[in-house]
Each structure stands twice: as structure tokens, then as C-alpha cells.
Amino acid sequence: MNNSKDKNKIKLEYSIISNDFKRAGETSSNIKSILKKVGIDNKVIRKVAIVTYEAEMNIVIHSYGGNIKLMVEGNNIIINAYDKGPGIEDISLAMKEGYSTATDEVRELGFGAGMGLPNIKKCSDYFKIESSTEGTRLLIKISF
Template identity: 55%
Template structure:
């Protein structure tokens, strides 16, 4: 017997630049949804970390953007799209410990240069598209 595939659940979040208080909302919501789906704890952890890092990256570095999360019965797809300033050297940004965050941000405990590497480590599929002066797009897929 095959069950018909259901369309995914879509969660949408608008991320405001500098809104530290709002950071973690998407991660917290998606975490709850995965518990309700009955996902394994390791998957929940990876999705939570990936989403949280994406949120914080946008809050710290971007001019604002959108995170859309598609939850289906096989995987979680996290789409992040912001409006700049973009990443001039993606390879450098993907290195652990590399960060362009200001001292002020670092004093708050962020900007350790682990955001993008963490996001990549947590996903089964990771794709980033960016360039100086344009927005950044990140797509992550985590299989269930």
C-alpha cells in the first residue's frame, strides 16, 4: 500500500537586520514541528543548529531577508535569501574561524566564524550563492 505524498508544510520568517531579540524564533518553531512529526533527536539537533545559524547570520551581516522552511515527510529544506551586502569570497567565508563580524558583535558572543561551516556540517545538501554587492542565497536540505 502506498500513501499519497502530502504537500510540505511551509514556515516563513522575515528576518530584520540587527534584531537579536527575534533571533532563534524560526529554529524554535521548526524544532517543535519536528518533535510533532516524531523525528529523531539527532535530526532535530541538526535542523535547529542550521536554522539558528542562518537566522543569526542574517541578523548580524545582512540588510534583512527571508527564511522559508519546507517540511516534508522525507526532508527539511531551508531556503535563506537576503538583500546584501553579499559575500565577496565564499571560500574564505566557509573556513572555520573566519568572520567579518565587528568587535561589538563578538563581545555579544557571536561572530566566532562558525556560522556557515556549522550550517554546512549540519546539512546533507548545502548550496550558497553570493557576491559582493548582491544578496546571499543559501539552500540547505536535511534528510529525515
């Protein structure tokens, strides 16, 4: 975890390893516990928890690895989730509830229900997704 030294900034950054189900969920639970200690409103924490958890699982399950950054700026929590590919073929399909490209193995672990991106969008006040074979980038804003 790299945290900034600025007095009036909250910045968190975590790298996420592909296919690492042992550590999967640690980043979002870490973020959650920090936001609780900082005293962010519970409803906001819940949204952030869902967004970061789903983004983290997406990176673990579907990508070659990446990172999640979180910043508090003014009344916004800004979350950047980035991965190194292989990218989402059809974003509009991926945004549909229940659509999933997860393998049977992953589903056996209880993941891959096709709710990840729709859930993230539902919890966001601003949501942007870009994807190419080079990687996928999510930009999310949650206001409080």
C-alpha cells in the same frame, strides 16, 4: 508565519530583521518546537536547529534582512535562507572555520566566532551557497 494550506505539505516561512538581537533566535527555536510536535526524529531536529539558528544569526548580524523558508518533501527537509545583501565577498574564506567579519560589538554579544557557515555545511546532506551584492542565498537539504 505563513503556512500553506496543503494537507500533505509542511511549509514554514519567517522573515528575519537585520540587527534585531531581541528577536534573534526566535525563528530557529520556533522551527525546533514545531518539528518536535510533528514528531521528526531527534537527530534530524538537532541538525535543522543548528542550520536554522546559524542561518538566522547570519542574517541578523551580517545582512540587511531576509527570510528563512522550510519545507518537508518526501524524506527531505529543505531549508532556504535568503537575504537582501550586501553579500559575501569571498565565499571560500567565509566557509573556513574561525574566519569572521563580525564587528567587535557583535563579538561582545558572544556571536561572530566564524563557525556559522562551516557548522551549517557540516549538518547538511546537500549545501549550496550563492552570493552577490544583491544578496546571499543558501539552499540546504537534510534527509531523514
